[in-house]
Amino acid sequence: MKRDFQGRVVWVTGASSGIGRGIAKAAAARGARLILSGRRPETLGAVADECVALGAPAEGVATLAFDLEDGEARARSCERAAALLGPLDIIVLNAGVSQRSTFLETSPEAFDRIMLLDFEAQVDITRRCLPAMVARRSGCLVAISSFTGLAGMPVRSAYSAAKHALAGFFQSIRAELVGTGLRVVTVSPGYVKTGVGRNALAGDGRPMTKDDPNIEGGADPDSVAMKILDSILGGAVEFKVAFDFRMRLGLFLSRYAPSVWARLSARHVGLR
Numbered sequence: 001m002k003r004d005f006q007g008r009v010v011w012v013t014g015a016s017s018g019i020g021r022g023i024a025k026a027a028a029a030r031g032a033r034l035i036l037s038g039r040r041p042e043t044l045g046a047v048a049d050e051c052v053a054l055g056a057p058a059e060g061v062a063t064l065a066f067d068l069e070d071g072e073a074r075a076r077s078c079e080r081a082a083a084l085l086g087p088l089d090i091i092v093l094n095a096g097v098s099q100r101s102t103f104l105e106t107s108p109e110a111f112d113r114i115m116l117l118d119f120e121a122q123v124d125i126t127r128r129c130l131p132a133m134v135a136r137r138s139g140c141l142v143a144i145s146s147f148t149g150l151a152g153m154p155v156r157s158a159y160s161a162a163k164h165a166l167a168g169f170f171q172s173i174r175a176e177l178v179g180t181g182l183r184v185v186t187v188s189p190g191y192v193k194t195g196v197g198r199n200a201l202a203g204d205g206r207p208m209t210k211d212d213p214n215i216e217g218g219a220d221p222d223s224v225a226m227k228i229l230d231s232i233l234g235g236a237v238e239f240k241v242a243f244d245f246r247m248r249l250g251l252f253l254s255r256y257a258p259s260v261w262a263r264l265s266a267r268h269v270g271l272r
Contacts, residue, residue, distance in 0.1 A: 002030060003030055003031035004030055004031070004233060005027050005030040005031045005032035005229070006030075006031030006032075007031065007032075007033065008031075008032050008033065008089040008090060009032070009033045009034075009035070009085045009086050009087065009088050009089045009090070010023075010024075010027050010032045010033070010034055010035070010089065010090040010091075010092065011034075011035040011037065011064075011081050011088050011090070011091045011092065012024050012027075012034065012035070012036055012037065012092045012094060013037045013038070013068070013091075013092065013093055013094050013095035013125070014037070014038060014094035014095030014096065014144075015036035015037055015038050015044060015047055015094070016036075016038035016039070016040055016043040016044055016047060017038075017043070017194065017195055018192070018194030018195060018196065018221050019094055019144060019189065019192060019194060019221050019224055019225060019228070020038070020092070020094040020095070020144075021047050021050075021221070022221040022222045022224060022225030022226075023092055023094065023225040023228055023229065024036055024047055024050075024051055025047075025050055025051060025054055025222065025225070026222065026225040026226050026229050027051075027229060028050075028051035028052070028054045028055060028056035028061070029054040029055055029056075030229065031055075031056075032056070032060075032090075033056070033057075033060035033061070033085045033086075034048075034051055034056060034060065034061045034062070034085075035062050035063075035064050035081050035084055035085060035088075036048055036051075036061070036062070036063050036064065037063075037064045037065065037066065037077065037081075037095070038065060038095065039065060039066070039067055039068075040065065041063060041065040044063040044064075044065055045063060048061045048062075048063055060085065062084045062085055064077055064080055064081055064084065068095050068096075068117055068121045069113070069116060069117060069121070071124070074121060074124055074125060074128075075128065078125060078128040078129055079128075081129070082129065082132060087132065087136060088129060088132070088133070088139065089138070089139055089140065090139065090140045090141075090142065090232060091125070091126075091129055091139075091140075091141050091142065092142040092144065092228075093122045093125060093126070093141070093142065093143050093144060094144040095117070095121075096117050096118040096122075096144075096162075097113075097114060097117050097118065097159075097196075097199060097200065097201055098114075098156065098159050098196045098197065098199070098200035098201070099114055099155065099156050099157070099158050099159040099200055099201050100155050100156070100197070100200045100201070100202060100208050100212075101155055101201070101202050101203035102154065102155055102157070102203070102271075103157040103158075105203035106157065106158060106203045107203060107204055107205060109205055110158070110201050110202075110203060110204065110205035111157075111158045113201070113205060114158035114159055114162055114201060115158055115161065115162050115165075117162075118158075118159060118162035118163060118166065119161075119162040119163075119165045119166050119169075122143065122166060122169075123169060126141060126173070130173075133182055134177070134180050134182065137180055137181035137182075138181050138182070139181075139182050139183070140182065140183040140184070140185060140232050141170070141173075141182070141183070141184050141185070142185045142186075142187065142228070142231075142232060143166055143167070143170045143184075143185070143186045143187070144187050144189065144228075145163045145166050145167050145186055145187060145188045145189075146159070146160075146163045146188055146189060147188055147189070147190050147240075147243070147247055147250070147251070148160040148163050148164075149163030149164050149166060149167045149188055150164075150167070150188055150240075150251055150254070151250055151251050151254035151255075151261070151265075152164075152254065153265055153269070154265055154266050154269050154271055155269050155271070159200075166186075167186055167188070167238075170184055170186045171186070171238070174237060183232070183237065184237060185231055185232060185237050185238075185239075186237070186238045186239075187228055187231065187239060187240075187241060188238075188239070188240045188241070188243075189219075189224060189240075189241050189242050190218070190219070190240065190241070190242040190243045190244060190247040191214050191215050191217065191218030191219065191242060191244070191247075192215070192218045192219050192220075192221050192224050192241075192242050193215060193216060193217070193218045193219065193220060193221060194215065194218075194221055195211075196212075196215060197210075197211055197212025197214075197215040197216075198210060198211050198212070200212075218242060219241075219242035224241050224242055227241050228241065250264070250265065
């Protein structure tokens with residue numbers, strides 16, 4: 001295993017499971033020092049143990065549990081993250097929540113919560129951590145977006161809106177940061193086998209608690225994580241991963257035949 005992340009401090013939000021957990025493990029195997037964030041300390045502790053088993057030194061893996069919805073907790077966590085293991089070299093903004101309800105079925109509270117978790121909180125963390133990176137003229141910001149950040153999907157109106165906003169925000173600051181030495185990467189995964197469908201919010205804001213068959217048949221999160229790590233070091237700053245033929249066709253139709261895409265995507269989620 002190459003050690004091309006040797007000594008780099010990587011902060012991963014949403015590290016408890018799925019793509020975030022995969023990124024943490026892959027970075028540990030490649031020599032990174034890690035800060036793992038999520039809501040549940042016990043789950044983060046288990047991921048930290050996995051990272052140490054993969055070769056990360058125990059003193060080089062820290063857990064930082066906090067509620068992404070809590071603005072004060074975000075502020076404190078950004079300060080702590082910057083002090084735990086040294087200056088942050090890479091921040092992977094992976095935490096968030098999906099949705100499985102039509103716009104008319106979605107309460108304003110649920111809609112706003114998704115926008116907060118998937119967009120506003122990510123912007124807040126960036127605002128708090130970016131100045132130190134700019135001052136050092138070194139670092140990488142990584143935003144985990146989604147296929148729905150490229151093409152609107154039914155029963156995901158808030159999630160798609162948040163991911164489109166995230167993609168636009170990171171594209172804008174990438175241009176603003178030209179010449180600073182910083183790298184800004186946006187990743188748009190397709191179907192990856194994670195708990196995102198099970199944890200997605202229904203219209204009343206409660207988790208769905210059932211798996212999405214498309215996600216269950218998706219790509220392995222560990223293999224996706226390896227590709228994301230490679231993108232951090234070089235190559236495309238905006239890239240798609242776990243995109244099968246259906247995803248590529250859907251993206252094409254959404255851009256060049258939007259009426260066709262509307263009908264097909266509605267059928268795909270069982271609305272028609």
